[in-house]
Amino acid sequence: MSNSVASFIICTILGFGIGFAGYEIAGKEDASSSAKPAETESAPAQAAESSKQEPEAKESSQPETVSASSEVFTSKGCLGCHSVSSLNLQGGATGPDLSKAFTNVEDKHGKPLDEFMKAPTSAVMSGVISGSPLSDEEVQQVVDALKEASEK
Structure with a gap:
């Protein structure tokens, strides 16, 4: 019995260690790619200008919202684990889809x-949040985007 307990403890420690190492490696890759959105910051503006030239205003307003929403999700690495399918934001499958998070988080987490x-x-x-905290403005952007996602 004590061998089983010792094996369990060793395997648990190894599992957490390997998971932490993988998270750290992924975080360093995200940090190097976080410079890219700053360099391509003018790309969303160019896309917004080109969509304004299109005759259908109804379609041009929706992509602007999605690109504004996706900016905070991509810059903070949310899409590394999560998707927001109702906003057409494809990401990782590790975490849950956040399309209904606006309504589900309070029930699940009590706040x-x-x-x-x-x-x-x-x-x-x-x-995750302690490693990359969100500003009040970023929190509001995420909340607004997820509120929109839950309404679709």
Whole structure:
């Protein structure tokens, strides 16, 4: 019995260690790619200008919202684990799809989404947010985007 317990403890420590190492490696790759959105910051503006020239105003307003929403999701690395399918934002499959997060977070975690984004109650998100905290403006952008996603 003590061998089973010792094996379990060793495997658990190794699992967390390997997971942490993978997270750190992925975080360094995200950090190097985070410079790219700053360099291509004029690209969304160019896309918005070109969409204004299109005759159908109804279609041009929706992509602007999606690109504005996707900017915070990509710059903070949210799409590394999550997708937001109702906003057509494809990302990783590790975390849940965030299309209904605006309405589901309070039921699941006991606090509204904006408070959860500032101080998450899940162990995984606590580690992620502490490594890359969101400003109040970024929290509001995420909340607004996820509110829009939940309404679709």
